[in-house]
Every structure is written in structure tokens, then in C-alpha cells.
Amino acid sequence: MYAFSHKxxxxxxxxxxxxxxxxxxxxxxxxxVKEPPISxxxxxxxxxxxxxxxxxxxxxxxxxxxxxxxxxxxELRPLVKQLLYIFIAILGTQVGYxxxxxxxxxxx
Numbered sequence: 884m885y886a887f888s889h890k891x892x893x894x895x896x897x898x899x900x901x902x903x904x905x906x907x908x909x910x911x912x913x914x915x916v917k918e919p920p921i922s923x924x925x926x927x928x929x930x931x932x933x934x935x936x937x938x939x940x941x942x943x944x945x946x947x948x949x950x951x952x953x954x955x956x957x958e959l960r961p962l963v964k965q966l967l968y969i970f971i972a973i974l975g976t977q978v979g980y981x982x983x984x985x986x987x988x989x990x991x
Contacts, residue, residue, distance in 0.1 A: 894939045894968055895975040901935035902928055902979030921987045926939065928983040932976040939972040940965075 885893065906928040913923035940946055946965055953962020 890968070891971045894971050894976075895990040898935045898939035898972040898975030900984075902931055902976050903937055903982060905931045906983045910974075911977070924983060925931045925987055925989065931975075932980060935976045936969065937974040939975060940968050 906924045909927040910920040910924035913920045946969070949961045949965045952958050953965070
């Protein structure tokens with residue numbers, strides 16, 4: 884099993900990579916179908932964030948089970964860890980979106 888810090892780094896970069904990869908490859912697809920690639924890239928980066936969070940933390944059922952056990956059975960340590968994982972995933976998606984925003988030239 885991964886240590887907490889290792890899992891946080893893995894979740895952060897997985898979430899960020901999903902946003903970056905999907906946006907960049909989606910903009911390539913936009914070029915192929917003669918759509919504006921920059922606006923498509925920004926739109927995809929914004930829309931894919933929630934899916935990147937879910938994928939980075941490893942799905943939703945185990946997360947909800949841990950949150951449920953934390954809330955209803957009083958197990959606070961796993962609950963706090965899971966909430967931190969979710970926060971780290973959100974942070975990763977935001978960094979990925981910000982990099983796409985800068986790359987598109989809109990962040991000047």
C-alpha cells in the first residue's frame with residue numbers, strides 16, 4: 884500500500900494529467916474537424932475536471948463507503964484522509980486547467 888504522501892502525489896498528478904491530456908488531444912481532434920482548437924481546448928479542460936477528480940481518487944463507491952463509515956460509524960481518520968484526497972484531486976485539476984488557460988494565451 885502507498886504511504887499517504889505518495890498517494891497524494893499520485894492523485895495530484897493523475898488529476899492534472901487527465902485534464903492536460905484530454906484538453907490537448909481534444910484540441911487536436913478539433914483541428915481535424917475544422918473547429919477552433921483553443922476554445923475547444925478550454926471548454927474540454929473545464930468540463931473534464933469532475934471526471935478527472937473521480938478517476939484520480941479511484942472511483943466513487945469506495946470513496947462514499949469511507950465517507951459513510953466516517954460520518955455514521957465515527958471513524959474520523961479515514962474520513963479526513965478521503966477528504967484530503969478529494970481536495971488534492973481538485974487542486975490537481977485546477978493546476979491543469981490553469982496551465983491550459985496559460986497555454987491558450989488567455990491568461991496574459
